[in-house]
Amino acid sequence: MTSYLKKIILITLGASSLTYHAQNNHNLNILSDSKATKETINLYKNLIKNQEKGYFFGHQDDLAYGVKWRYEEGRSDIKDVTNDYPAVYGWDLGRIEHKKPNNLDGVPFNNMKKWIKEIYDRGGITTISWHMDNPLTLKDSWDTTPNSFKSILPNGSKHELYKSWLDKAAKFLGSLKGSDGKKIPILYRPFHELTGNWFWWCKNNANPQEFKEVWKFTINYLRETKKLHNLIIVYNTADFKSKEDFLEYYPGDDVVDMISFDKYQYNDPTKDNSFIADTQNQLKIMNEVSLEHHKPMAIAETGYEQIPYANWWTKTLTDAIGNYKISFVLVWRNHGWQENEKKMHYYAPYKGQISENDFIDYYNMPNTFFQKDATKLNLYK
Numbered sequence: 001m002t003s004y005l006k007k008i009i010l011i012t013l014g015a016s017s018l019t020y021h022a023q024n025n026h027n028l029n030i031l032s033d034s035k036a037t038k039e040t041i042n043l044y045k046n047l048i049k050n051q052e053k054g055y056f057f058g059h060q061d062d063l064a065y066g067v068k069w070r071y072e073e074g075r076s077d078i079k080d081v082t083n084d085y086p087a088v089y090g091w092d093l094g095r096i097e098h099k100k101p102n103n104l105d106g107v108p109f110n111n112m113k114k115w116i117k118e119i120y121d122r123g124g125i126t127t128i129s130w131h132m133d134n135p136l137t138l139k140d141s142w143d144t145t146p147n148s149f150k151s152i153l154p155n156g157s158k159h160e161l162y163k164s165w166l167d168k169a170a171k172f173l174g175s176l177k178g179s180d181g182k183k184i185p186i187l188y189r190p191f192h193e194l195t196g197n198w199f200w201w202c203k204n205n206a207n208p209q210e211f212k213e214v215w216k217f218t219i220n221y222l223r224e225t226k227k228l229h230n231l232i233i234v235y236n237t238a239d240f241k242s243k244e245d246f247l248e249y250y251p252g253d254d255v256v257d258m259i260s261f262d263k264y265q266y267n268d269p270t271k272d273n274s275f276i277a278d279t280q281n282q283l284k285i286m287n288e289v290s291l292e293h294h295k296p297m298a299i300a301e302t303g304y305e306q307i308p309y310a311n312w313w314t315k316t317l318t319d320a321i322g323n324y325k326i327s328f329v330l331v332w333r334n335h336g337w338q339e340n341e342k343k344m345h346y347y348a349p350y351k352g353q354i355s356e357n358d359f360i361d362y363y364n365m366p367n368t369f370f371q372k373d374a375t376k377l378n379l380y381k
């Protein structure tokens with residue numbers, strides 16, 4: 001072949017790859033599931049669109065219990081304080097794998113299902129994590145026995161067991177329907193905090209290739225075999241120091257729709273700025289990934305246990321998020337008194353809690369969206 005001909009071929013190839021990229025750019029932020037339901041696509045688009053104006057506020061187990069109450073219909077600690085519900089409601093599937101009636105924190109799955117319907121009916125958002133028991137030892141999620149993760153690989157000894165657990169979760173996820181008869185879109189956050197070392201699925205228990213293989217298998221199984229097309233897949237890490245760190249276990253744009261990390265406040269924010277500095281640094285890194293991979297981003301779990309600093313909401317959390325465009329932030333559950341640890345365990349204020357007034361100011365900020373905002377924004381249309 002003459003070098004001239006070669007050049008022509010190269011130019012043509014280059015041009016077609018340029019066209020490909022242009023098309024890709026044109027289709028920015030498309031859900032990874034090409035068969036996603038209309039409501040799921042709409043929610044995803046609306047989450048992205050509204051990022052320009054603000055972010056949705058979430059709370060784990062919000063409707064199930066609060067610091068001083070348990071299972072009172074319609075009640076929520078957030079609502080007691082603001083007269084509004086959060087916009088995002090987090091739930092966990094832990095123990096569904098054993099067909100237990102209640103999840104690992106005692107929340108009955110039947111109630112969870114009913115609440116998820118109510119949430120959807122009023123235009124709120126549901127996100128689901130899964131503190132799945134260890135399939136190798138049958139102990140809990142925090143049991144990091146070596147080789148536990150490898151056992152669920154497609155050729156692993158617990159792969160069939162893992163599939164049977166996915167079947168149970170899929171049945172639940174597929175049964176969630178609104179009053180309009182539509183399947184309810186779910187932000188599904190599997191294998192959360194994967195860069196930690198405390199769950200059996202964390203990175204110390206698997207190499208990147210193994211982790212990615214299981215992730216891909218899981219998402220494809222839920223989509224293709226279980227025919228679930230109401231999922232927005234959320235990739236979620238614990239701490240990370242660099243883009244390489246954040247992406248080392250990233251399974252691919254075709255099996256992820258949103259990227260996120262979990263980050264808690266441990267030190268006294270009046271004496272130590274590290275929560276704000278670290279969160280800002282991680283958001284900076286995640287923002288680069290978000291732009292490069294066209295995936296919106298979130299802080300999927302945060303909080304300061306017992307919120308002992310009265311201005312944590314408008315000062316610390318607000319500064320930690322800064323000007324980054326995130327889809328949502330969620331604070332963890334308001335369990336109340338924890339007998340085994342002899343301490344209070346909660347992350348959202350309740351009536352009379354010292355950060356109550358600050359939380360009302362936070363609620364009133366134009367860029368924090370709660371249920372009433374979400375309802376107005378008509379996220380599923």
Ligand code: BMA
Pocket residue numbers: 092104105131332333
């Ligand atoms: C943890 C704590 C535990 C709980 C678990 C799963 O952070 O809140 O008490 O069992 O989350 O919800």
